[in-house]
Amino acid sequence: MKLLLIPDKFKGSLTSEEVSKAFILGVAKAGVKFTSHYIRASDGGDGFMNAVAYYKPCVSVQVISENPLGKPIQSYYLYSHEANSAFIELANASGMELLTPKERNPMLTSTFGTGLQIKDAVQKGIKNVYIGLGGSATNDGGIGIAQALGYSFLDKNGKKLKATGASLSQIKSIDDADVLECLKLVKFFSINDVTNPLFGENGAAHIYAAQKGASKHMIDELDLGLINLNKVVTDTYNLENAKLPGSGAAGGVAYGLKTFLGANYFSGIDFVLELSGVNDLLSKERFDYLITGEGKIDEQTLNGKLIKGVVALGVRENIPVIAVCGKLSIEKEQLKKHGVFDVFEIQDSTKDLTYNMKHAAGLLTAKTTEYFKLLKK
Missing domain, CATH: 3.90.1510.10 (Glycerate kinase, domain 2)
Structure with missing residues (x-):
């Protein structure tokens, strides 16, 4: 399995690179054989x-x-x-x-x-x-x-x-x-x-x-x-x-x-992806999944944020997009209509925001492991 990771930061909690590392660790713990490529990106905002x-x-x-x-x-x-x-x-x-x-x-x-x-x-x-x-x-x-x-x-x-x-x-x-x-x-x-x-x-x-x-x-x-x-x-x-x-x-x-x-x-x-050379990469390699995400996915996510651009890239290249987030505040079906293959949130609903932000890396790794164990069945 080949994964292309282009996540946003989880604001106040994880950098995009930390999101990628926690995600990759989770896939590894699921026992999946894979390779991955990380793209550092931004939608123009912080970072x-x-x-x-x-x-x-x-x-x-x-x-x-x-x-x-x-x-x-x-x-x-x-x-x-x-x-x-x-x-x-x-x-x-x-x-x-x-x-x-x-x-x-x-x-x-x-x-x-x-x-x-x-x-x-x-x-x-x-x-x-x-x-x-x-x-x-x-x-x-x-x-x-x-x-x-x-x-x-x-x-x-x-x-x-x-x-x-x-x-x-x-x-x-x-x-x-x-x-x-x-x-x-x-x-x-x-x-x-x-x-x-x-x-x-x-x-x-x-x-x-x-x-x-x-x-x-x-x-x-x-x-x-x-x-x-x-x-x-x-x-x-x-x-x-x-x-x-x-x-x-x-x-x-x-x-x-x-x-x-x-x-x-x-x-x-689009500006940062062009700068990153991702189009050249995709012309040479084929990926099974494109991974993106941010701290909170909601209606604003569809107004041009990083995830929307990554999903558009996935749709164009016919690569299924999996989105991860701390909190999901929009119906999954609405995201799927815009081209998202699947989405999962990592928060522990029994704990408060402070706990979830502090332990975001561990929660992301655990939920990713759980998700990919089911995905490979």
Whole structure:
């Protein structure tokens, strides 16, 4: 049996590599004869730079930036001399993991810190900038990044607004007189982890803001704010990017990158898989199963996350896809309709979340052993 492993991390518990190792150990304990190949991947969110650095020679560029609440932090991005390209991970300066649960509030957070990283890259003369989205603590429509690069967002009195989620509904005009001239010489690429539009019931706020600390009232306010941002942008620049698949990524950062920097959209998982050379691998080798997974599989998984991209790869190559997860919050049949061969969760339902996260590796190995013993019968 030949296995191709392309899992996501189990957030807060296991890295993708640890997921693979625990899975392989489980297969071995099942007494199955097998070989395996591991692909380090990312959907553009947390781990994007690790995946890039794994496949592409890069150096780390240190930058004094700001966290989502404006506090100074030491951050970094990757630079490829060969391609004169910067690879920036939004979560590195604007990520949810930089804040405590009590600090998380997308009305108050901003992507300004990521904008400072982009500013550093373009002022150094870097001509291609790839921004991996996902894991953000923000819902600012990308105005934080834009503000760091010279854009100003003004209220009805012409007063400059802070680039936060709360300011979106107050924007009446945009001043671009101080935008960096060098931006015109740079190509930007938004590496999106989801396919949601900017606003609406399937948009950035309604689908993702709750996990960033937003209440129901905040979610409604943020959605109205994104609608307002799009209206002002449309009136000012005659651009309509809100409904494009992916514009809702990272609280609307993808929309901001496209609107203010002319960024092209790429699927995060497709981008990293291309970088990994998996297509070349599949042209030479045949695998019996493609293994993927993440900490929680739910409705969001079908919005362009890593698993969706891996399943699409499996369908294209006619390789059955087995997904593993800590918790399954979607009907198996719905996943099978999208091309998943099978899925199993590893949690011990008699224990709490803390226990399951702490013992995830052992639980994954045990459930994998159990699954493959049944599979080989």
